[in-house]
Amino acid sequence: MDIKLLEKLSNAVSIGHIDSALKVAESELSKYSEVSRFGETSLIAKINKGKDKTLLLDAHIDEVGFIVTKVLGQGFVRVASVGGNDARILPATPVVIHGKEDITAVFASTPPHLAGGDKDVKSLEDILLDTGRKDAENIVSPGDLVTYKTTFAPLGENVVSGKSLDDRAGVFCLIELAKRIYNKDINCNVTILLSEAEELGTRGAVTAAFALDADEAIAIDVSFGNAPDVSAEHSGKLGGGAMIGISPVLSGAVTNKIKSIAKEKNIIHQFEVMGGRTSTDADVISLSKSGIPTGLLSIPLRSMHTPCEVINTKDLESVISLLEEYVLGGIA
Amino acid sequence: MKNLLKTLCAIPAVSGREDKLREFVIEQIKGYAEYSVDQNGNLICFKKGKKPAVKKVMVDAHLDEVGIIASFITSDGFVKFQTVGGIDTAVMLGRRVVFENDVLGVVCLKPVHMLSSDEKKVMPKVENLYIDIGCESKAEAEEKISVGDTAVFYSEPEFLGDNILARAIDDRAGVACLITLLKEEAEFDFYATFTFGEEIGLRGAKTAAYTVSPDAAVILEATTAADLYGIAEDKKVCVLGGGPAISFMDRSTLYNKKLFDYANALNFKHQVKEYVSGGNNAGAVHLSKSGVPTLTVSLPCRYIHSPSCLANVGDLNDMYAFAKEVIVSLCGGKVL
Numbered sequence: 001m002d003i004k005l006l007e008k009l010s011n012a013v014s015i016g017h018i019d020s021a022l023k024v025a026e027s028e029l030s031k032y033s034e035v036s037r038f039g040e041t042s043l044i045a046k047i048n049k050g051k052d053k054t055l056l057l058d059a060h061i062d063e064v065g066f067i068v069t070k071v072l073g074q075g076f077v078r079v080a081s082v083g084g085n086d087a088r089i090l091p092a093t094p095v096v097i098h099g100k101e102d103i104t105a106v107f108a109s110t111p112p113h114l115a116g117g118d119k120d121v122k123s124l125e126d127i128l129l130d131t132g133r134k135d136a137e138n139i140v141s142p143g144d145l146v147t148y149k150t151t152f153a154p155l156g157e158n159v160v161s162g163k164s165l166d167d168r169a170g171v172f173c174l175i176e177l178a179k180r181i182y183n184k185d186i187n188c189n190v191t192i193l194l195s196e197a198e199e200l201g202t203r204g205a206v207t208a209a210f211a212l213d214a215d216e217a218i219a220i221d222v223s224f225g226n227a228p229d230v231s232a233e234h235s236g237k238l239g240g241g242a243m244i245g246i247s248p249v250l251s252g253a254v255t256n257k258i259k260s261i262a263k264e265k266n267i268i269h270q271f272e273v274m275g276g277r278t279s280t281d282a283d284v285i286s287l288s289k290s291g292i293p294t295g296l297l298s299i300p301l302r303s304m305h306t307p308c309e310v311i312n313t314k315d316l317e318s319v320i321s322l323l324e325e326y327v328l329g330g331i332a
Numbered sequence: 333m334k335n336l337l338k339t340l341c342a343i344p345a346v347s348g349r350e351d352k353l354r355e356f357v358i359e360q361i362k363g364y365a366e367y368s369v370d371q372n373g374n375l376i377c378f379k380k381g382k383k384p385a386v387k388k389v390m391v392d393a394h395l396d397e398v399g400i401i402a403s404f405i406t407s408d409g410f411v412k413f414q415t416v417g418g419i420d421t422a423v424m425l426g427r428r429v430v431f432e433n434d435v436l437g438v439v440c441l442k443p444v445h446m447l448s449s450d451e452k453k454v455m456p457k458v459e460n461l462y463i464d465i466g467c468e469s470k471a472e473a474e475e476k477i478s479v480g481d482t483a484v485f486y487s488e489p490e491f492l493g494d495n496i497l498a499r500a501i502d503d504r505a506g507v508a509c510l511i512t513l514l515k516e517e518a519e520f521d522f523y524a525t526f527t528f529g530e531e532i533g534l535r536g537a538k539t540a541a542y543t544v545s546p547d548a549a550v551i552l553e554a555t556t557a558a559d560l561y562g563i564a565e566d567k568k569v570c571v572l573g574g575g576p577a578i579s580f581m582d583r584s585t586l587y588n589k590k591l592f593d594y595a596n597a598l599n600f601k602h603q604v605k606e607y608v609s610g611g612n613n614a615g616a617v618h619l620s621k622s623g624v625p626t627l628t629v630s631l632p633c634r635y636i637h638s639p640s641c642l643a644n645v646g647d648l649n650d651m652y653a654f655a656k657e658v659i660v661s662l663c664g665g666k667v668l
Contacts, residue, residue, distance in 0.1 A: 076561035085444070086444035088441070088452070089427075091422040092635050092640040093423075093427075104497065105492075106635065108560050108561075108634070109420060109422060109635050111558040113569070113607060119454065120455070121422075132492030132493055132494075132495035132497060133492060133495075155436050155438065155464065155465055156467060157466075161436070161466075227440050228462050229442045234446065279445075302438075302464055303438060303441060303443070305443065306441070307427070310440070
């Protein structure tokens with residue numbers, strides 16, 4: 001696996017109209033497929049085998065972040081959340097404001113003498129960004145997007161940390177998959193969708209799935225990884241393999257096919273059972289037009305929606321292997 | 333001097349583990365001053381000036397910074413920790429840490445998606461936090477780190493306009509000024525101490541002051557600036573860009589009035605710290621032996637004790653110039 005590519009995807013940015021991560025994916029996928037942009041910052045990559053049926057594979061390219069709502073005095077900036085951020089972690093966290101140029105800023109933290117022993121978490125409305133620049137209004141404007149400033153780094157042999165691994169890990173799997181299957185003999189067409197705006201409520205997948213008319217689909221996203229304060233039944237073990245989603249929202253046929261591939265081919269995996277919605281693109285792809293049978297594979301990830309998300313690369317290999325076997329098996 | 337500060341801020345030196353930084357300082361000042369290292373790790377220097385001093389002056393900056401220390405490794409390979417010095421829990425969450433042996437970790441927390449609405453409002457306690465170092469078992473984790481290993485929060489120092497964003501500006505600001513003072517010609521002889529363990533109770537300064545036994549002392553520090561948007565004027569403590577802050581009182585010291593008044597009357601850019609908060613090595617030094625008149629000169633610093641401190645480069649230069657003038661006056665016997 002080309003971990004350098006995962007590093008590039010993690011360090012780059014895709015949120016709203018900002019598309020440096022999408023460009024990294026675009027340049028890779030164009031080696032193996034016909035690529036085109038869709039919507040504002042979604043990407044469609046078609047591996048056309050001239051077959052009747054098409055399998056849609058989806059991962060979202062966007063990340064959580066913030067948007068500037070007002071530039072205040074003294075270099076301070078007010079922002080609103082883009083996607084679900086955790087207000088607990090914000091004080092003293094560095095970010096990049098994508099203004100006229102990219103500049104670093106830091107979320108202000110309350111000095112101890114003003115906190116008065118208050119242990120409550122401040123909401124985003126009470127935390128400002130500090131640009132450290134008196135001329136901030138020349139660089140920053142309302143509507144500018146803001147992302148976490150983190151550099152990708154390995155923690156161990158197979159464990160890596162970085163920003164936006166939700167869902168660049170999924171994007172990475174699909175690029176690796178395309179590399180492995182594009183010149184193979186398969187009995188269906190494969191369309192890869194890197195969707196925008198998942199973090200704003202799976203919006204990118206709604207319109208793209210409508211436009212693509214797939215016969216089957218699998219969404220690849222991340223889910224909660226095991227951790228001391230996360231219950232085992234609600235999380236997947238890092239290094240335990242792809243989490244195969246099981247939910248009434250998902251297609252039983254697609255899910256069973258994935259399960260039997262995992263068993264037959266001896267690919268490490270685990271299950272993620274959900275009583276209803278999966279909170280991934282699978283929820284909306286499955287309801288596109290008159291419905292698309294959809295499955296879900298998730299990569300266990302710790303510290304979701306923080307600047308340092310953590311995954312195990314063994315789980316990526318598991319996802320890629322499952323998808324490769326699924327594609328080679330074709331769709332009926 | 334701003335590049336020296338940037339370099340200093342990148343060297344980890346959690347209280348009690350100041351060795352790397354002390355070695356760096358020694359490399360810098362070697363040949364410019366006599367020095368010795370005491371049994372606790374204080375670096376004590378004597379700077380020969382053009383003239384013998386009328387009053388023996390000790391100028392102090394502390395080497396150490398706040399950080400964390402690994403206290404326990406769980407059966408599934410996570411690291412529990414305690415703080416070394418005072419750190420706000422909020423600034424630790426979701427951050428990358430770097431242990432002494434360069435092992436990386438992440439301060440993990442339950443994902444926001446899994447929190448109840450009540451949990452979202454409450455800051456977790458440090459004892460409930462844990463560090464992910466990418467291991468699956470206690471045995472695997474113990475190959476990488478041991479309990480007792482310290483770590484700092486990862487941060488890449490950088491300049492934001494006229495300001496610097498970095499970890500440990502408290503007290504690399506003082507260290508940068510003091511190195512610079514030692515490397516140039518001095519009017520009078522003086523002593524410089526680079527002390528250990530300030531953040532865990534002014535420990536190094538207590539013994540360093542005993543050893544030097546000065547007539548007067550100047551503490552070079554960093555202090556809280558609360559000049560944030562919307563903060564009332566009387567709560568700002570000091571402001572970035574206003575020059576170094578001198579203290580009349582903090583939680584460790586009621587400062588010598590004569591020395592404070594003299595310094596405050598100097599025609600060098602400075603400000604008065606307008607709030608009684610914080611504390612520093614003056615607390616130990618001014619009570620050394622039968623007492624030492626002491627002045628603290630601090631670099632105003634936002635988000636102090638966080639991985640992202642913000643301070644003004646102009647203030648750093650003004651702090652150096654101000655401190656130099658005070659030291660010459662004190663050494664020459666003009667003040668006390």
